[in-house]
Each structure stands twice: as C-alpha cells, then as structure tokens.
Amino acid sequence: MQAPETDLHETPQDLIDMEAAIELLKTTRPTFYRWLRSGRIKGMKVGRQWRFYPEDIERFLKGQGPRVDLPLDIAPLNAQLISALGSEPEDLRALEGIEKTVRLILRLAQTTQASHLHLESLYQSEGETQGVLRLRHESGLTPVLTCDRRYLPALISQFKSLAGCDPLNQETPQEGQFSDLSGPENIRLRAHFLPALLGESLTLTLLKPDQQISLDMLKLRPSVDLALKNALKQGWGLIITSGPTGSGKTTTLYAALQEVASATVKSIALESPVERVFPWVVSVQTESESGESFVGPLKSLMQSDPDVILIGELRDTETVEMALRIGLTGHLVLTQLHCENAIQGLLRLVDLTGSAYTVTEAVKLVLNQRLLRRNCPACLHQVVLSKSQVQSFEPLFAKAGKSLKVGTQLQQGKGCPACQGTGYRGRLQITEALPMDPALSQLLHQDAEAGEIAKKLKQTGWSNWLEDGLERVLAGESSLDELARVAGLL
Numbered sequence: 001m002q003a004p005e006t007d008l009h010e011t012p013q014d015l016i017d018m019e020a021a022i023e024l025l026k027t028t029r030p031t032f033y034r035w036l037r038s039g040r041i042k043g044m045k046v047g048r049q050w051r052f053y054p055e056d057i058e059r060f061l062k063g064q065g066p067r068v069d070l071p072l073d074i075a076p077l078n079a080q081l082i083s084a085l086g087s088e089p090e091d092l093r094a095l096e097g098i099e100k101t102v103r104l105i106l107r108l109a110q111t112t113q114a115s116h117l118h119l120e121s122l123y124q125s126e127g128e129t130q131g132v133l134r135l136r137h138e139s140g141l142t143p144v145l146t147c148d149r150r151y152l153p154a155l156i157s158q159f160k161s162l163a164g165c166d167p168l169n170q171e172t173p174q175e176g177q178f179s180d181l182s183g184p185e186n187i188r189l190r191a192h193f194l195p196a197l198l199g200e201s202l203t204l205t206l207l208k209p210d211q212q213i214s215l216d217m218l219k220l221r222p223s224v225d226l227a228l229k230n231a232l233k234q235g236w237g238l239i240i241t242s243g244p245t246g247s248g249k250t251t252t253l254y255a256a257l258q259e260v261a262s263a264t265v266k267s268i269a270l271e272s273p274v275e276r277v278f279p280w281v282v283s284v285q286t287e288s289e290s291g292e293s294f295v296g297p298l299k300s301l302m303q304s305d306p307d308v309i310l311i312g313e314l315r316d317t318e319t320v321e322m323a324l325r326i327g328l329t330g331h332l333v334l335t336q337l338h339c340e341n342a343i344q345g346l347l348r349l350v351d352l353t354g355s356a357y358t359v360t361e362a363v364k365l366v367l368n369q370r371l372l373r374r375n376c377p378a379c380l381h382q383v384v385l386s387k388s389q390v391q392s393f394e395p396l397f398a399k400a401g402k403s404l405k406v407g408t409q410l411q412q413g414k415g416c417p418a419c420q421g422t423g424y425r426g427r428l429q430i431t432e433a434l435p436m437d438p439a440l441s442q443l444l445h446q447d448a449e450a451g452e453i454a455k456k457l458k459q460t461g462w463s464n465w466l467e468d469g470l471e472r473v474l475a476g477e478s479s480l481d482e483l484a485r486v487a488g489l490l
Ligand SMILES: [Zn+2]
Pocket: 376, 377, 378, 379, 380, 413, 414, 415, 416, 417, 418, 419, 420, 421, 423, 424
C-alpha cells in the first residue's frame, strides 16, 4: 500500500510546517530552500512534507546554527565536569544538555585561571582515540578530562556558533571571538578551530578585558620602574620591550600604554591580533597574523593625528625604519623586539638601519625581561644550599656575577593543593633597562661591541636581568631551579 501524502497522525504536535517557518523567518521560499539544502536549517520529511521543530527555527533566528544530534547521553560528561569543578555552580543549575556542557567547560577554564583551553580528539597510546580537554596555566598544559570522542563534533559546533563562526564549515580553519559574562568575572575569548585528521581541534584563548594592568602592578625592580616612567614622561621617541616569546613583554607594553593613554592624548594600538582593548585607545587590527609588515597600516594611521602609537612588534627592517622616523617626529612609540638582551636589541637596531645616529636620537629606552614563576606562599619552606647544588648552579652564578656559598639559606615552594603540587603560584618579571644617555650614545657611535658596552655599564653599577633574578631568588620570591630554567642553564 502506498503511503499517504502526509500522515498527520504520526506528526508530533509541536512541529510546524514550511509556510509557518517561512513566515517566522520573514523570508522567501527560494531563500528558505537554499538554507534547507545547505543544512543551515534543520528539518525533517514527514511523508513528502517538510516539518520543523520550533527550537530549530529559533536557533536559526538567533544565528546559533543547527542542532547537532548527540549520539550519546551528555549527562555523564556534565557530571565529570562538575566533579572537576568541585561543585555545581549555582547559576548553571537550571541549564541542561550541551548548553550546560559548554558553560561548565568555560567555568572550569575561568575558575582555574587558565590562559588557554584545548579541546580535541587525540590518539591515546592504548590504541584508542578520545576526546581530551586540556587547560594551560602558568605551570603548563594539564589534561582535565578525557571523554568519548563522539561528544566533540556537537560541542565544537556549539563553540563555533558562540564565536560567530560557521558551524557547517569543517574544512577550513576559522577564528572568532565571544564573551562569557556569566562567570565570576567577565571574560572575552578568542576561538580558533583547526580541521585535523581525527576531527576538529578547538583552542580558546582567555582574555580578561576587565583586568587592570598598570606599571605598579608589575612590581618591576625600582631602577627599571623609574627608567620606564622617566622615558614615558618625555613623551616622544621609542620605548622598546624585548625578550624571547613568553617573557611578558606584551604585558609590560600594555602597562606602559595604560600609563600614558588618556582623554587628552590620542593613542592608537596597531596589533595583529588585538589582544585586548583599553580605555582611550583606538585599537587597530592588521589583516594577517602571518608576519605581515606593519608599514602599510602605519602609514595610514599616521594620517589620524596620533600622539602615542603602540606597534605590536618590530618584525622587519621597514617597520623598524618607519617606527624610528615616527619617534623622531615627536610621537611616543611603544613597541617590542624579539632579542636576547637589551644591549643586543640596540645593536640590532643599529645594524638593521645602518645608522647609529637615528637609533641614539629616536630610542629612549630598551627594556629586556623574563618571567619567573613565583614561589607558592602556601607551601614555602627553607632549603639550605648543598655542595652539589653550588656546583650545578655554578654557570648561573658565574653569568650573574655572584657566588653563593654552601649553606646559604633559600626559600622554595614544596608543592601543595593551592599550587597544584608545583611549588609555584603566579609569576614575576625580572628585568634590565637601558635608557639612552650620552655615554651609551657615544659607545654606539664608536661601534662598540656588546661585551665592551656591558663592561662600561657594569662600571656604573648597572645590572642585567639575570642579576635581578638572583636577587629575587635570594629574597625568597623564586627558586634557583626556576631561574636556571629561564636562563637556559639547567
Ligand atoms: Zn603550594
């Protein structure tokens, strides 16, 4: 027997037909068909007629993308997340299903102060592929939970909708941003979706727009703090933060920008990508993250009458030359350079431009820094330097120009729940600052080498970041192991 055209007896009461759906979406029939064919709207055939769940139409209206069918119950995953959180957050109690999963994941990242969240299918050594959620903290990347990988497509699709990305596109990398205002503090998240062999990989970077950054909060050592504030007060020329990747130079740059940006100062930040937005700063994002020069965008933003310009990074000779020119024409330029130490940073600028004159005239300060993990205050205990330790740290002491004796008392974290057993909590910056002055200028004009400059500086009582680090270790703020690790001397 042939099936009747429609069998309304089998249609659940709450389904709506196509005419009603088109009416709800205020669209035309051809457009609606296009959405349906491309999978943007989820529908089902009942006999020969299309029928729709109101929830799917609502999702489309909200731009949330179609629902993804979960092949298995999500409740156990939510229970796992709640257990990782310690208890169920009061405000998420009313949520259900995958919406709850997404919020629980975000809450976990937020309450543990993670900087990044990674969710992806990974091949496990036991020969099984599983979904893995990992969080990055100061102490490194930690797996938080593993789950059935079949949860992931639906979860990643949810995150794509949140981030304004296309949930149907699983073939090309996508990037987006969204805010989570539900947690204890507002956070902004940058999402990156990467197609991979075992399924898409999601990386979230947690940005905290409400978190204040100021120079005073950085607690730089007094001489460096003073040099930086003096250079900022001059109001023109280049202030350069430098160091390797992950040394906190962007944070210092932002703090410096916060110090000068105000209602009476036109400040523009040119970055790729924009990490965060500040009061009284016009943030401009350049198109590409893949090493594109800042020169083009810089040329056009100079038309907008700026006083202070933050340039994400001095990546190429053209940008260096342009930044120096801008500095020389009475603008304050805050920027960063990837280099080993402040002296080498200056020499590199001279080398790139071929002009010691331009560099000594335009540059006001080069700051170089590293990040040290801070001893956890909750499990701090006293350690006595042994003979073998003195021997193994000898290269470090030599480089910092100090010698520590056997029996020297130091403090160190033992490892406790508050620091996830690492002995460290939070970070501190160790720094060196090289302000331009007549003596340094003369050395650069004379083509002096790094060693000679360092020697001359030493005679004036100048000390480098490693010496700052050793001071901090002796003051109980960090450990010898940590300093040796950061200095690459372990
Ligand atoms: Zn601890």
